[in-house]
């Protein structure tokens with residue numbers, strides 16, 4: 001340690017990875033919290049930059065001491081289609097020895113009742129569903145992909161109701 005070295009701030013982010021699930025495009029996921037704190041000395045002035053337009057961070061800048069700052073991560077899927085997306089948040093600070101730090105965010109948009117995975121919910125999906133109707137896990141005809149509502153080991157009216165909610169979605 002030289003006499004002229006100053007103690008620096010240190011970025012801590014928790015967690016370092018997020019996964020969001022959305023049941024169809026246009027729906028938004030439950031917001032999740034990212035916590036930023038300083039495990040080093042002094043004040044940590046931090047800023048978040050985001051590599052994609054479907055993810056929001058509020059606030060996107062702040063000043064942390066040892067007590068964590070909460071940042072709310074929100075999604076906007078209105079311009080997206082079904083599929084999986086990845087985004088990286090970068091937390092940077094001129095005060096920190098370990099700047100920048102990144103946070104990985106994954107987003108999965110699934111249409112629950114699209115059993116044949118062709119992007120819509122129509123009669124073909126209903127045909128798949130009928131074949132599994134009133135079957136339990138382990139029985140002939142049971143199809144895990146059709147088991148979209150509780151109880152998750154039997155295909156019954158609850159699954160049919162969930163299917164109906166997505167009927168003719170495309």
Ligand SMILES: [Ca+2]
Nearest residue numbers: 114118120125
């Ligand atoms: Ca389909």
Ligand SMILES: [Ca+2]
Nearest residue numbers: 149150151154
């Ligand atoms: Ca079920």
